[in-house]
Amino acid sequence: MIKLTRRTLGLMLGATIAAAGAGSALADSCGLNRPIKVVVGYGAGGGTDSYARILASTIPEFLDENPMVIINRPGGAQVPAMKFVKAASPDGTTLQVVAMGGGLMATMLRDQGISWFDDFTPIAQFGVTNQALVVRADSGIETAQDLIDFIRSKAEGGDKVRWSHPGRGSVSHVGVTAFLEKNGLLDMSQDVPFDGGAGTRNALLSGDVDFSASGAHTLPAFSEELHAVGVLSEERDPIVDDIPTLAEQGLDFVPTSSPIILAAPAGADQAFVDCMSAAVEAATHHDAFTALTKKAQQAVVYRNAADTKAYLEALADAWAPTVAEVRADLSE
Secondary structure, three states, X not given: OOXXXXXXXXXXXXXXXXXXXXXXXXXXXXXXXOOEEEEEOOOOOOHHHHHHHHHHHHHHHHOOOOOEEEEXXXXXXXXXXXXXXXXXXXXXXXXXXXXXXXXXXXXXHOOOOOOHHHHEEEEEEEEEEOEEEEEEOOOOOOOHHHHHHHHHHHHHOOOOEEEEEOOOOOHHHHHHHHHHHHOOOHHHEEEEEOOOHHHHHHHHHOXXXXXXXXXXXXXXXXXXXXXXXXXXXXXXXXOOOOOOEOOOOOOOOOOOOEEEEEEEEOXXXXXXXXXXXXXXXHHHOOHHHHHHHHHOOOEOOOEOHHHHHHHHHHHHHHHHHHHHXXXXXXXX
16 A cells, blocks of 8 residues: 655645645645544444544644544434534534435435535545345345345245344435335335344344344454345445445345545635545555554545545435435334
């Protein structure tokens, strides 16, 4: 992995700023002279928090040693954290690391007083978590098509399969609902919500449900008990890359990857956004960033500001039909 030097990054930032038409070149600190507060909508020690802390530990080298301080504001599907950042000054000193699967979906499912694309400016994507369809290892189900056939055979016998997820309106719930609907299976199944991933997984391990959705990165720890039949993504998970995607298997589905992004309040200066995006890219090439994300089994995917925005808009468009149906169910 190539480690970018600060001199190389400085040249990159200078070119970026010049292209943006800035009147004067920013320093390597992206024009900041005080610590950057980065708000995380989950508690310390979780996956999103871990991504944020790894970034904070490596990016100062590319910001003239300007520190990045993590502030945890957990709860409410990241909505309280998003509201805090939305109200902050767009001067670059208050940013947010968001798991955009749950974050974006929360704003689409209910009126939270947030319009994500109006209220925030994406800076960069630097990670991703993928959802996988999971069965017990002893189920005899090997592929996603096998799972479809199993669901249909149960229906022919007058039974519905049961599947678990960590709460209605979650990324897992919407993703699997869309998969079932697109394959004509929704009426042949019964969802069973739990409060979090542990209950979702335990219900499957105990045999209370027939399948579930789980973060692909969590599966290596349960490789003897659980088997993933497919990832709800166009591309394989960069870390758990032995699970085929549903796209590879030629099945209809809606991608439900959750990009991990750094975002600013709306109104952030474009030169700052481009500068910070280049700093994030440099940090993802840092030897320490690579080692820490590998140890944490966290996938690294980088997109610049423009590509991140386009990717999020595409996800929102793909989710919209299923989200509308789930929203209607939640309101009943």
